[in-house]
Amino acid sequence: MDSLVAAFLALLRRDLMLAFRHRGELANPLIFFLMIVTLYPLGVSPDVNLLRQIAPGVIWIAALLAALFSLENLFRTDFDDGSLEQLLLSPQPLPILVIAKVLAHWLVSGLPMVLLAPLLGLLLSMPATAVKVLVASLAIGTPLLSLIGAVGVALTVGLRRGGLLLTLLILPLYIPVLIFATSAVSAAAAGLPVAGQLYLLAALLALGVTLAPFAVAAALRISLS
């Protein structure tokens, strides 16, 4: 048990360390996220009422695309340099190690989006109550995006050009997250209760945390065999 905790922490630490040694790449998904959102007022209309109405969808779609964009690297470099092989050959349970990797990925790609969201909410003139719910929905939803995405990445990591396939595989699975999250934020903006949607998202997250690591582990074993 001690060695499992040590392995979990060591892997988490390594992935964070690697991410910070590539600071440039670290910012890519975040800049992507920011750009999509800031382009909307310019491209659609600067009308405050319209922006307020479309803001939840815009921010969430941007978060979704940025998550997709950042996922590619989750197992790619590990696959290329052989450290994924070594991960699979560890005596520690692979699903737990997978959680460490996904957690590291979320900390560097998902968490910054959550932290940046209030600013973007203001940019699109969202009311304060809706901004709160937006942050909550992102805090619950982005880990879910990382977990679901990890399954797709694990399945396609052995393919040379898995990018499009990855999108086709996981985008449909992202849709429920998108629907519940944006509906929560819209409801908050309209002054309606949002607990239902957030609880549903949380339930999905609980399901994701418990099931996705097993699916990822199995997919990795298939991809590497």
Added chain:
Amino acid sequence: MGKPSPDAAELQAQGLECIRGDRLLFCDLSFDLAAGELLAVEGANGAGKTSLLRILAGLSLPSEGSVVWRGHAIARRRAEYCAEMIYLGHQGGLKMDLSPLENLRLWLTLAGLEANDDAITHALATVGLDGYQDAPTRILSAGQRQRTALSRLLLSAAPLWILDEPFTALDTRGLTLVRQLLDRHADRGGLAVLTSHQPIEVSGPLRSLVLA
């Protein structure tokens, strides 16, 4: 091939068959390996050496047959098997942005062993990387990276080594080093399965398996 002796055999391949794409690489491949025995897998490029080693390591599944370690099929006791086996593949599994020390520290922790910096530094010095422990792996030469990967063999007491081309990129002193490591491993009753395009000179007996 040696005579089958199931009592002494620690590693057994039983009727392995491997199909890659539409090609049958080998079928009905069986061998036993006892403590202290080294097995060289030989064959032309594309004969299935790496595929066989990956099957032995449990990374790939054979289309037929099974690999048995100390009386148990490895698929059933993965964790125990992984704790007693070191696999060194074509890629060393090293992160280019980490130093050899950091790479080995993580590898040891993942292997469930204690990561002791002094022991790692000592192992790196033994493989001829004295002073490189904190340099990024990126700046090391191919031979030095291979040496870094090989230093795992010094840090773990795993009885089974599965080495895919361990002599790649090594200079003559590196070759001698690996031969010494193999000799010592065999003396201690360890097992090794390896592939190489160079003649493997070890002092003990070396069995060979030719994939046609």
